[in-house]
Amino acid sequence: MERLQKIIANNGYCSRRKAEELIEKGKVSVNGEIVTNLGTKANVSDTIIVEGNKLEYPNKEYILFYKPRGIVSTTNDEKGRKTVVDLIETENRLYPVGRLDYDTSGLLLLTNDGELTNLLIHPKNEIQKQYIAKIDTAVNPQIVKKLSSGVIIDGKKTKADRVKIKKLDRRKNKTIVEIVIHEGKYHQVKRMFEEIGYNVESLKRERFAFLDLKGLNSGEYRHLTTKEVKILYSLAKK
Ligand code: URA
Numbered sequence: 001m002e003r004l005q006k007i008i009a010n011n012g013y014c015s016r017r018k019a020e021e022l023i024e025k026g027k028v029s030v031n032g033e034i035v036t037n038l039g040t041k042a043n044v045s046d047t048i049i050v051e052g053n054k055l056e057y058p059n060k061e062y063i064l065f066y067k068p069r070g071i072v073s074t075t076n077d078e079k080g081r082k083t084v085v086d087l088i089e090t091e092n093r094l095y096p097v098g099r100l101d102y103d104t105s106g107l108l109l110l111t112n113d114g115e116l117t118n119l120l121i122h123p124k125n126e127i128q129k130q131y132i133a134k135i136d137t138a139v140n141p142q143i144v145k146k147l148s149s150g151v152i153i154d155g156k157k158t159k160a161d162r163v164k165i166k167k168l169d170r171r172k173n174k175t176i177v178e179i180v181i182h183e184g185k186y187h188q189v190k191r192m193f194e195e196i197g198y199n200v201e202s203l204k205r206e207r208f209a210f211l212d213l214k215g216l217n218s219g220e221y222r223h224l225t226t227k228e229v230k231i232l233y234s235l236a237k238k
Contacts (some may be wrong), residue, residue: 023038063094067100069105
């Protein structure tokens with residue numbers, strides 16, 4: 001038996017918080033009875049109906065997608081822009097694991113496994129994400145120290161796990177920086193650079209945990225192997 005909001009979120013229907021909201025609004029029934037108590041427990045064998053939709057238990061699907069710039073990583077966009085799920089052929093309702101900005105490219109996981117999603121995006125599980133940031137000027141090499149010792153974002157000290165200047169071109173006024181972070185704050189990398197006085201001209205996520213973009217071109221995707229999924233679970237549960 002598990003809490004109803006957890007079953008709904010793990011099913012991939014929506015986030016746990018949204019599930020709690022739906023329960024409190026009387027939008028969820030278990031075996032024909034409306035439930036509004038957040039402490040209610042249920043079983044996956046119960047008939048659970050959320051906003052008129054019966055929870056089904058589809059096969060779990062895990063996709064590694066090379067997101068191009070210029071698409072949104074939510075499942076629908078109020079401005080009608082193209083979303084990542086528009087580019088993936090599947091019968092399942094998949095959700096991105098965290099987000100990349102509209103103008104950020106790179107590795108994005110999508111899945112209907114809500115449990116794994118929650119584990120991977122929780123900052124306490126410290127899943128590392130590696131980015132390549134292009135800066136529109138020649139930076140002071142001191143940025144490595146500054147970003148590694150931490151800058152204040154949303155009132156909290158936020159450190160990079162690793163920072164490396166890959167190329168510093170004083171003539172062309174450009175720098176390429178590799179940066180590894182383990183949190184997923186909104187616009188985190190761009191804001192970390194902003195805090196130290198630099199503008200990120202373009203951003204690409206090259207790695208998520210041990211996964212990279214090898215073998216994929218922008219806009220392409222592949223399914224994760226069973227072994228890769230197992231490793232992600234073991235990393236997140238550590
Ligand atoms: N940091 C950002 O600023 N943007 C992203 O898309 C990802 C990390």
